[in-house]
Amino acid sequence: MTVHAAPRAHHLQPHPPTLILASKSPARTKLLEEAGIPHRVLVSDVDEEAVAAGHPDATPAETALLLARAKAEAVAALPAATGALVLGCDSVFELDGQALGKPYTAEVARERLAAMSGRAGVLHTGHWLIDVRGGHEPGPAAGTHDAGAAPGRGQLASAGVEFSEMQEAEIGAYVATGEPLHCAGSFTIDGLGGAFLNRVDGDPHAVVGLSVSTLRALLATAGVRLTDWWAAAVDR
Amino acid sequence: MTVHAAPRAHHLQPHPPTLILASKSPARTKLLEEAGIPHRVLVSDVDEEAVAAGHPDATPAETALLLARAKAEAVAALPAATGALVLGCDSVFELDGQALGKPYTAEVARERLAAMSGRAGVLHTGHWLIDVRGGHEPGPAAGTHDAGAAPGRGQLASAGVEFSEMQEAEIGAYVATGEPLHCAGSFTIDGLGGAFLNRVDGDPHAVVGLSVSTLRALLATAGVRLTDWWAAAVDR
Numbered sequence: 057m058t059v060h061a062a063p064r065a066h067h068l069q070p071h072p073p074t075l076i077l078a079s080k081s082p083a084r085t086k087l088l089e090e091a092g093i094p095h096r097v098l099v100s101d102v103d104e105e106a107v108a109a110g111h112p113d114a115t116p117a118e119t120a121l122l123l124a125r126a127k128a129e130a131v132a133a134l135p136a137a138t139g140a141l142v143l144g145c146d147s148v149f150e151l152d153g154q155a156l157g158k159p160y161t162a163e164v165a166r167e168r169l170a171a172m173s174g175r176a177g178v179l180h181t182g183h184w185l186i187d188v189r190g191g192h193e194p195g196p197a198a199g200t201h202d203a204g205a206a207p208g209r210g211q212l213a214s215a216g217v218e219f220s221e222m223q224e225a226e227i228g229a230y231v232a233t234g235e236p237l238h239c240a241g242s243f244t245i246d247g248l249g250g251a252f253l254n255r256v257d258g259d260p261h262a263v264v265g266l267s268v269s270t271l272r273a274l275l276a277t278a279g280v281r282l283t284d285w286w287a288a289a290v291d292r
Numbered sequence: 293m294t295v296h297a298a299p300r301a302h303h304l305q306p307h308p309p310t311l312i313l314a315s316k317s318p319a320r321t322k323l324l325e326e327a328g329i330p331h332r333v334l335v336s337d338v339d340e341e342a343v344a345a346g347h348p349d350a351t352p353a354e355t356a357l358l359l360a361r362a363k364a365e366a367v368a369a370l371p372a373a374t375g376a377l378v379l380g381c382d383s384v385f386e387l388d389g390q391a392l393g394k395p396y397t398a399e400v401a402r403e404r405l406a407a408m409s410g411r412a413g414v415l416h417t418g419h420w421l422i423d424v425r426g427g428h429e430p431g432p433a434a435g436t437h438d439a440g441a442a443p444g445r446g447q448l449a450s451a452g453v454e455f456s457e458m459q460e461a462e463i464g465a466y467v468a469t470g471e472p473l474h475c476a477g478s479f480t481i482d483g484l485g486g487a488f489l490n491r492v493d494g495d496p497h498a499v500v501g502l503s504v505s506t507l508r509a510l511l512a513t514a515g516v517r518l519t520d521w522w523a524a525a526v527d528r
Contacts, residue, residue: 092484229519232526248328250504260496268486283465
């Protein structure tokens with residue numbers, strides 16, 4: 057019951073909970089910082105291939121949510137997460153129905169960018185929030201429960217992304233900067249790749265890797281108002 | 293002729309021109325920096341009300357382009373702009389067919405945000421690029437020529453913006469941060485306002501105030517390849 061009573065007291069003197077981002081993506085940290093949401097980063101190893109292998113029929117969108125959940129659950133199980141809210145995120149880029157991860161090599165990045173030139177794909181970002189403010193449940197890890205029993209909730213944010221036509225020399229120059237090699241889908245809109253972005257249909261922050269409005273909705277289901285972090289900062 | 297021959301030499305050893313941003317908006321400077329486009333900021337006073345008064349029937353979209361052009365022409369006329377490319381930008385937010393500028397006061401910001409809650413508007417950003425690499429034309433300022441004779445070119449980027457439903461307390465918290473008071477349309481998606489952004493239909497950078505892909509297209513008409521700036525940075 058104290059958990060439910062707390063938000064009312066927060067309204068007068070905001071004292072929002074600690075948020076842990078279960079992702080080491082600098083782009084996500086930057087997004088949260090720019091959105092005025094204090095947080096710390098804590099990651100735990102997740103065997104992403106094993107998670108994907110466990111769901112061979114998952115669509116790219118479902119895979120993004122599954123991986124976001126796996127990351128959040130791995131961190132929520134750590135003693136250091138006690139008393140906090142844990143957010144896991146994962147992004148998958150879909151082109152022609154295929155999920156495209158990070159290209160890693162210049163050759164793969166060049167091929168993919170050539171395939172994306174003048175066309176549109178979809179960036180799916182899964183979000184999974186686990187409330188560990190009440191401490192850890194006794195017994196096995198959350199992954200062994202079914203979705204209803206898991207101490208968390210998820211939401212997907214997908215956005216269409218339309219690319220400009222890119223000349224071969226432009227693709228070469230982009231790959232030479234190194235930026236696309238370690239981005240899902242071989243591009244990022246919050247860096248150099250913005251030059252080739254014609255339009256987005258959806259939340260552009262989902263394309264960067266974390267939809268702030270989706271986080272706001274997830275927090276609300278946990279009785280937390282995102283704006284309380286702003287109010288706490290103003291009061292300081 | 294030398295102007296046309298230059299880009300070929302640049303391809304091997306990129307030596308892109310100097311870009312001057314004729315706007316003191318920190319959001320635009322940040323966008324250019326993140327997009328890897330070196331530039332300097334130079335502004336000149338433009339009587340925006342006089343420009344708008346000179347075109348009483350202009351739509352919000354037309355107004356954005358007119359003001360972008362006025363800013364670019366005022367700076368291009370300065371001796372310090374000789375040898376550079378000058379980019380002017382201006383953003384106008386349209387809701388229900390009305391152009392909404394900066395609210396300036398908390399009361400106006402609160403009213404406007406309440407009107408935007410759960411609804412959609414359009415952010416228009418005008419871009420105007422003037423090539424002063426050949427020096428200044430003799431005679432009167434560019435504004436006295438007709439559009440065809442002006443030594444510049446313009447392009448508009450418009451994007452639909454759909455807002456989440458905002459509670460009164462959330463609007464109050466947002467206004468209390470001060471962020472919306474000095475933003476066209478009383479919000480920004482690259483800061484705290486991202487929490488209330490459901491979706492964008494168009495280039496999200498146009499919403500922030502400068503569409504990088506639009507700049508890329510304008511530069512191409514001036515024989516300049518945007519990616520040459522990246523290549524020059526990689527070579528250093």
